[in-house]
Amino acid sequence: MPWAQRMSTLTPSQNLVGDLALRHLDAAYNLGRWLLGNDADASDAVHDAFVRATRAADTYAGGNARAWWLAIVRNCCLARLAMRRRERADVAIDQVEGAKGRDAVDALLSGGDADDAERALETAQRRALFARHVAGLPIEFREVLLLREIEEFSYREIADLLQLPIGTVMSRLSRARALLQAALGAATREEVKHGL
Amino acid sequence: MDCKAARELVPLYFDGELDRATARELEAHLDDCAECRDALVALDALRRALREDAPRHAAPRELRAQVEAELGQHRRRTPRRVPRPWLALAASTALAFLAGGGAVLLWQQQAAPPIAHDLFESHWRALAAASPVDVVSTDRHTVKPWFAGKLADAPLVQDFAEQGFALVGGRLDYAGSERVAVLVYRHGQHLIDVFVLPASVGAAPSASLRDGYALDPVSLGGRPAAMVSDMDATERARFGALLAAAR
Numbered sequence: 001m002p003w004a005q006r007m008s009t010l011t012p013s014q015n016l017v018g019d020l021a022l023r024h025l026d027a028a029y030n031l032g033r034w035l036l037g038n039d040a041d042a043s044d045a046v047h048d049a050f051v052r053a054t055r056a057a058d059t060y061a062g063g064n065a066r067a068w069w070l071a072i073v074r075n076c077c078l079a080r081l082a083m084r085r086r087e088r089a090d091v092a093i094d095q096v097e098g099a100k101g102r103d104a105v106d107a108l109l110s111g112g113d114a115d116d117a118e119r120a121l122e123t124a125q126r127r128a129l130f131a132r133h134v135a136g137l138p139i140e141f142r143e144v145l146l147l148r149e150i151e152e153f154s155y156r157e158i159a160d161l162l163q164l165p166i167g168t169v170m171s172r173l174s175r176a177r178a179l180l181q182a183a184l185g186a187a188t189r190e191e192v193k194h195g196l
Numbered sequence: 197m198d199c200k201a202a203r204e205l206v207p208l209y210f211d212g213e214l215d216r217a218t219a220r221e222l223e224a225h226l227d228d229c230a231e232c233r234d235a236l237v238a239l240d241a242l243r244r245a246l247r248e249d250a251p252r253h254a255a256p257r258e259l260r261a262q263v264e265a266e267l268g269q270h271r272r273r274t275p276r277r278v279p280r281p282w283l284a285l286a287a288s289t290a291l292a293f294l295a296g297g298g299a300v301l302l303w304q305q306q307a308a309p310p311i312a313h314d315l316f317e318s319h320w321r322a323l324a325a326a327s328p329v330d331v332v333s334t335d336r337h338t339v340k341p342w343f344a345g346k347l348a349d350a351p352l353v354q355d356f357a358e359q360g361f362a363l364v365g366g367r368l369d370y371a372g373s374e375r376v377a378v379l380v381y382r383h384g385q386h387l388i389d390v391f392v393l394p395a396s397v398g399a400a401p402s403a404s405l406r407d408g409y410a411l412d413p414v415s416l417g418g419r420p421a422a423m424v425s426d427m428d429a430t431e432r433a434r435f436g437a438l439l440a441a442a443r
Binding site for chain 1: 207241243245251253254255260262264321323426428
């Protein structure tokens with residue numbers, strides 16, 4: 001593969017970008033996984049981003065390097081999402097999540113006493129439900145929320161990363177939080193009603 | 197400040213985006229207004245849920261292996277002798293030179309004293325290693341004697357699990373040619389290194405930022421120390437205060 005051959009003569013800036021990508025590979029993958037909703041697409045998008053970042057290494061103009069890298073990851077995710085829409089390949093957002101949640105519940109239920117199992121079940125259910133609510137947010141709200149709460153970027157950094165005015169970042173963040181709080185509030189009321 | 201104005205500002209305050217004067221005004225309002233306090237608490241609960249309950253997806257091993265292979269990075273297993281930040285520093289020097297006088301201030305911010313480089317390097321090396329600690333323990337009574345066997349002056353070791361900063365363990369590293377004790381804490385998904393600086397290291401490094409990681413000079417119960425982490429400013433300040441009060 002020509003790419004692999006070219007890698008043997010990395011420029012210093014490509015080496016730096018490669019290190020950067022590796023150091024923030026988990027963050028990149030987590031962002032991709034939340035934006036795309038499944039493992040295969042997230043892996044592909046992060047790999048696309050890595051290739052693109054090393055090629056564009058010389059265009060990096062300073063500033064927050066992690067934000068620069070995650071912006072590339074995010075753009076590759078959106079490209080993949082657009083491609084998926086064109087192919088009409090409908091992958092249910094929470095398909096994998098649901099299965100994982102059940103596995104976790106089964107694993108936790110297999111040992112320990114009844115109280116432990118009950119508590120573990122509650123935690124697993126709460127987490128699965130929460131993940132579903134986050135995954136259910138419209139993508140433009142979801143990405144702002146993740147960049148702020150998980151990646152801890154400032155408003156300015158998010159605005160630069162997403163190429164949006166800072167006011168739009170603030171209103172999307174506020175909307176995302178309100179939507180999620182409302183969803184969680186509704187879920188809690190539902191539990192109370194059913195005496196859980 | 198009335199409630200309507202305050203409510204607009206609460207998220208900005210929570211995200212650390214308010215200037216000091218406005219933050220003080222808002223705090224005065226929060227002292228008197230339970231409803232606005234509730235709004236702040238709700239934001240905190242949501243953040244906590246996102247950080248603790250939403251799954252954090254780690255990169256699959258195959259993806260990491262693929263990226264490493266393409267970078268030809270088998271060298272990563274043995275730490276390189278030329279630390280990465282020196283390359284970054286060389287680049288920023290070139291940049292400052294090209295950009296002329298206006299960039300000198302930027303250059304000075306980037307060119308932290310050598311000890312800061314060692315501490316950032318140590319933190320990154322630990323993050324890349326299989327385990328960030330040499331002695332794993334959540335019990336300070338294990339960590340302290342472990343250091344006592346290796347350093348003339350064992351550091352103060354305290355667990356802050358109840359405050360959300362759990363002791364993970366300790367390790368030894370070098371700052372310049374000095375052996376330093378490193379206390380490792382975990383806060384949510386963040387790993388925090390606290391470097392206990394021996395007097396021979398000289399002046400404590402000043403606060404600096406690099407690639408989203410922050411170095412802050414702190415006091416560990418009166419002894420000079422430095423903390424490296426990727427937490428946000430509010431959490432760093434909170435942990436700094438806990439360390440200062442360690443007994």
